Amino acid sequence: MAWDLKVGELKESYVTEDMIWQRLNYFFFDAKTTTSYKYGFFKALLENLYVMDEERNLHYDYLFYDFTKIYWNLVVHHQLWQSNAKSQYSSIQRILEDVQIEHTIPKNWRFDQLPVSLQQEIVQNIKKAGKQYVIGAFYGDVDGLFYRFHLKDESLQMNPPVLQFLKKYQRLITNLTNYQLAKFLEKYNPDFTQMLIRVEQVSQRENLKEFRELLQTACGATCFYCGKTSKKTLHVDHFIPWFYVQNDKLWNFVLACASCNTRKNKRVPSQHYVKALLLQNQQVQQQVRMDYFYAYQPEKLEELYQFAISNGCKVWL
Ligand SMILES: [Zn+2]
Incomplete structure (x- = not known):
């Protein structure tokens, strides 16, 4: 036993x-x-x-x-x-x-x-x-x-x-x-x-409000993908889609306008957005509690991105 x-x-x-x-x-x-x-x-x-x-x-x-x-x-x-x-x-x-x-x-x-x-x-x-x-x-x-x-x-x-x-x-x-x-x-x-x-769906959260507020404070109310500032509520988007990562880490979140979020759907963005997210994370990391970035490494995000694609996530843009 x-x-x-x-x-x-x-x-x-x-x-x-x-x-x-x-x-x-x-x-x-x-x-x-x-x-x-x-x-x-x-x-x-x-x-x-x-x-x-x-x-x-x-x-x-x-x-x-x-x-x-x-x-x-x-x-x-x-x-x-x-x-x-x-x-x-x-x-x-x-x-x-x-x-x-x-x-x-x-x-x-x-x-x-x-x-x-x-x-x-x-x-x-x-x-x-x-x-x-x-x-x-x-x-x-x-x-x-x-x-x-x-x-x-x-x-x-x-x-x-x-x-x-x-x-x-x-x-x-x-x-x-x-x-x-x-x-x-x-x-x-x-x-x-x-x-x-x-x-x-058991691991899904009721809402992502906490992450929206943190990102909005650190990065402003602009869409990560198209750069437009929005007066309407921005969506909190899992950069690497939720269905694949099944978790909610601040370093995998971006703000997106409704149109970009809907068009991206369950795909990963193209490679140059990975660089943009690494920069965003650098910026956000300085402004939030340390545990939001526990065990985070830029290489980890890059590795996750590659594995998401080899696990069948399609690429958007
Ligand atoms: Zn957009």
């Missing part, structure tokens, strides 16, 4: 793509699942591939922020049962339902609508449960190839070839994870329709 491991060293540092596919196939199709946790955890990990420091450490606060967001939206917003037995509450579901009742939070609220201090409090509680039940379990399913961890630490460390692999196949693997999570939830929540769509 691996779920109660406190420490996991990397089993191999030399890992081929075949070995990784083999472990992923085992994880997706044969590993034992009594709750949805491992899928939710892997989904959160995939949302954080570009939030690691130079040593490829992923801080638990970032990982479990996204894990908590996913579970809040599944459990409270969608009211979905998370274990494989009706008599057996999963502890994460219990924690979240208790918070919702205690603070009388409307059930339709998404995680990003909660007050920031409450979000942080919930993340710390879920982090405790996640450390206990998920990090070792997932580590065991992938045979110790993906990361090393010590529960005393505040981060796990990714195996370099595995991190590259996950970036290279990010879109396929994200979709597979969504599919398996939806399949699990569908089995134990038979009355719900459109489970896959719910899962695919």
Whole structure:
């Protein structure tokens, strides 16, 4: 049993793509699942591939922020049962339902609508449960190839070839994870329709107002693409489209007029806009709290751009 491991060293540092596919196939199709946790955890990990420091450490606060967001939206917003037995509450579901009742939070609220201090409090509680039940379990399913961890630490460390692999196949693997999570939830929540769509959208925020205000203060109310100043509300655009990155980082946001935003749709802008965004980030970085740019590097944005294209994002302009 691996779920109660406190420490996991990397089993191999030399890992081929075949070995990784083999472990992923085992994880997706044969590993034992009594709750949805491992899928939710892997989904959160995939949302954080570009939030690691130079040593490829992923801080638990970032990982479990996204894990908590996913579970809040599944459990409270969608009211979905998370274990494989009706008599057996999963502890994460219990924690979240208790918070919702205690603070009388409307059930339709998404995680990003909660007050920031409450979000942080919930993340710390879920982090405790996640450390206990998920990090070792997932580590065991992938045979110790993906990361090393010590529960005393505040981060796990990714195996370099595995991190590259996950970036290279990010879109396929994200979709597979969504599919398996939806399949699990569908089995134990038979009355719900459109489970896959719910899962695919579970990480989406209610709104991006916070980012609009920061960008408008730092860059003014002009469209990043056409340069026009707009009196109307500008859209907050994911430079690398959301469907691909599945996260909301300030360094991947630009302001866009309605017309540019609609025309760009789910595509990436052409290469010269990458340079413009690197400049914008330089400027914004000086004016906001440091954690908005945690682990950001210009090279990371360039790498993300290249991987987005090789993962099938079309180019606009
Ligand atoms: Zn425009």
